[in-house]
Amino acid sequence: MTRFTEWSDPFAEHLHQKFKDKKGALLPILHDIQDALGHIPPAAIRHICDSLNLSKAEVDGVISFYHDFKKEHDGRFSIKVCRAEACQSSGSEELISHIQKRLTQDGTDTEFHIEAVYCLGNCALSPSVMMKEKLYGRVTPNRFDHLLTQERTNHA
């Protein structure tokens, strides 16, 4: 799968193909852009307005309503850790403590931050974590360390 790191015509086309027949596509489109780029750039907002026939005020209203969405990149990407029941009972709280410690210790808190979410739809493989559009299940502290190293290598 292509990984998009900036807004571009191919990214716009990818989203068009993915959501062209879906009703209520605004939120999933915004999530995909936010997850891939770490924010929703102005060019993406213009594209969404044109393709979904929405006004800029409507799209801006949704972006500012949900705290998941940012119009400016703060330089960090989210590590979404599920805190819902199935993941909690499989150790997500311990995992969050581990991630916080790890990010602080090695200084990667300038690149990543933890975001608590409530169910990533991957309950059978809890605890679940999502980084940059990719969903991971059965994430132990050791596995997380490995995934973080991999993620940093991919974007170095």
Ligand code: FES
């Ligand atoms: S409870 Fe964590 S993925 Fe559903």
